[in-house]
Each structure stands twice: as C-alpha cells, then as structure tokens.
Amino acid sequence: MRLPRLLYFGAAVMDIFRALLNGAAIFPFDIRRERLTLLAGCMQRERITIYHSTPTVFRHFIGTLTGEQQFPALRLIDLGGELVTKQDFELYRRHFGRHSLLVNGLGSTELNVSLQYFMNGESRSHGQSCPSAIQSRTRRSYCWVKWGRTRDCIGREKW
Numbered sequence: 001m002r003l004p005r006l007l008y009f010g011a012a013v014m015d016i017f018r019a020l021l022n023g024a025a026i027f028p029f030d031i032r033r034e035r036l037t038l039l040a041g042c043m044q045r046e047r048i049t050i051y052h053s054t055p056t057v058f059r060h061f062i063g064t065l066t067g068e069q070q071f072p073a074l075r076l077i078d079l080g081g082e083l084v085t086k087q088d089f090e091l092y093r094r095h096f097g098r099h100s101l102l103v104n105g106l107g108s109t110e111l112n113v114s115l116q117y118f119m120n121g122e123s124r125s126h127g128q129s130c131p132s133a134i135q136s137r138t139r140r141s142y143c144w145v146k147w148g149r150t151r152d153c154i155g156r157e158k159w
Helices: 010-020 036-045 055-063 086-096
Strands: 050-053 076-079 101-106 115-119 142-144 150-152
Touching (some): 050 055, 055 086, 076 086
Parallel strands (some): 050 076
Antiparallel strands (some): 101 115
C-alpha cells in the first residue's frame, strides 16, 4: 500500500489498520519531500495494491504518467477529502479502469468514512461529480446542517 498522505491525518488511520490487520505493508510517500514523478516507479517496484489520496494529488500524479506505465498489482484507488469529479473518473478509467476499482469516500474527522461508492472501468458517469453513496431502501444517510435541520446526503444524480 502506498500512502501519498501524512500519517498523522485521520484518513491515514484507515490505511494503517487496513494494511496491518491484513498482513500487508505500509509505504508512506511524502510528496513534500519526494518528487511526485517518483511515485509511479515506487508503486511498480513495490507492487502496490491500494492507492489512497485526495483527488488533487491523484490529478497531479496522473499528470506525471507517460501512458506507458503498467500497474498490474493495483486493485483499489481510494479518493476522498474533496469532490471527485467526472474528469477524475475519466482519468481513472483511462489509466487504471481495466483491472482496479475507484472508490469515492465521504466522511468527517470524527467518523473517518461514513459513505463509499465503488466504481469500475465499466461504470458510467452522467453528472459532473461522482456520487459518494447510492440510496438504499433500508438505510438512509443524513447530513447535519445549521440550526438543527438535516437533509438527505445522497444527491439526485444517477450513475
């Protein structure tokens, strides 16, 4: 697992336990100290299976790729912390969609991950952003907004 985020952020807890409790290794990658152009080589050499970052870092990482790199071990690209756009999904599909999943997570500092939406290379996009969950008949998710009112977190866009 390669982590292009600092280990003291809340989202890193998920990465640490996901790796250690499954017998995997953790490969922190500090993009402030190391050039992002080195990440692809590290991911290939170490056979990284899970990539986790913000969409902005993902966009910059994709910008360093030549199109010839292969990531056969990569199974999951986990994006969170900000809006995942249709363009992010298209970048994923172009570079990784045949053999991995893209997950868009929604969470908070206190809860870490509240909702996740998984996509593959066959998924279709119909809006300008990726959903963070799909509506279920048995469970609903609500966002707390100002003055004690709640609203449904799940948008009306269909994927």
